[in-house]
Amino acid sequence: MGKSMTVRRLQAWYGQHQVLHNIDMDIEENRVTAIIGPSGCGKSTFIRCLNRMHETHPQARVDGDIRLGDESLFDLDPVDVRRVVGMVFQKPNPFPTMSIFDNIAIGLKLAGIRRSGELRDRVERALRMAALWDEVKDRLAKPATALSGGQQQRLCIARALAVEPEVLLMDEPASALDPISTMRIEELIEEIKQTYTIVIVTHNMQQAARIADKTAFFYQGHLIEMDDTSQMFTKPKDKRTEDYITGRFG
Numbered sequence: 001m002g003k004s005m006t007v008r009r010l011q012a013w014y015g016q017h018q019v020l021h022n023i024d025m026d027i028e029e030n031r032v033t034a035i036i037g038p039s040g041c042g043k044s045t046f047i048r049c050l051n052r053m054h055e056t057h058p059q060a061r062v063d064g065d066i067r068l069g070d071e072s073l074f075d076l077d078p079v080d081v082r083r084v085v086g087m088v089f090q091k092p093n094p095f096p097t098m099s100i101f102d103n104i105a106i107g108l109k110l111a112g113i114r115r116s117g118e119l120r121d122r123v124e125r126a127l128r129m130a131a132l133w134d135e136v137k138d139r140l141a142k143p144a145t146a147l148s149g150g151q152q153q154r155l156c157i158a159r160a161l162a163v164e165p166e167v168l169l170m171d172e173p174a175s176a177l178d179p180i181s182t183m184r185i186e187e188l189i190e191e192i193k194q195t196y197t198i199v200i201v202t203h204n205m206q207q208a209a210r211i212a213d214k215t216a217f218f219y220q221g222h223l224i225e226m227d228d229t230s231q232m233f234t235k236p237k238d239k240r241t242e243d244y245i246t247g248r249f250g
């Protein structure tokens with residue numbers, strides 16, 4: 001089951017440049033939360049804080065607290081945090097020199113799974129969850145780069161799911177894909193949210209409206225409002241949210 005995340009007074013900087021200001025957010029378990037807002041408003045920085053990736057950037061700094069269930073991320077080893085809070089990026093980034101199978105098996109091996117039978121089972125399960133198994137089961141030894149962009153992105157999702165995270169962060173996971181591949185990713189998100197908590201950054205408001213239970217609108221590093229998605233898109237409370245969702249800026 002996915003876990004909830006609680007963000008309190010989160011601030012983030014690149015050097016002297018503060019890009020997130022006092023963010024408070026409750027992310028519900030087993031729900032899809034969409035993060036929307038104009039370019040540069042801090043969406044990527046925000047989700048990179050949620051698995052302590054932001055801190056890997058030189059000169060980056062974070063303040064405030066983020067809880068996963070009832071544990072503070074900052075009391076945990078960052079490597080463990082990234083296993084439990086997985087991430088999928090905008091551009092599919094399979095390990096280019098590895099086979100389809102090894103792309104998924106590598107994370108499992110690092111997590112200590114060595115028996116080949118168990119590895120095979122876990123790889124198959126992850127590929128099935130990512131709705132890719134039928135397309136690749138006869139060519140698991142082929143390089144991952146031989147797959148289409150949409151398939152590569154589903155492989156990256158399978159790779160993230162294989163280690164059984166609690167939360168899956170997705171940073172514009174479909175923006176580099178064609179409409180059919182996008183639809184498949186959206187269907188996949190709908191299915192896996194039974195098991196995982198999902199936070200997705202998207203520029204595509206129709207996409208947020210289709211898949212997200214909750215939507216949060218960021219503007220200039222501030223969380224302006226967050227609500228049930230249907231409420232946000234029909235009766236936003238803040239004028240800036242309304243201007244953004246009606247296409248007046250962004």
Ligand SMILES: Nc1ncnc2c1ncn2[C@@H]1O[C@H](COP(=O)(O)OP(=O)(O)OP(=O)(O)O)[C@@H](O)[C@H]1O
Binds near residue numbers: 037043044045046
């Ligand atoms: N590596 C970096 N070094 C310095 N500043 C950065 C870096 N990455 C992002 N920023 C700055 O942080 C702010 C927020 O950027 P971020 O990428 O989080 O926004 P975003 O909302 O995800 O944007 P987009 O929708 O264009 O991806 C911007 O002002 C950006 O210029």
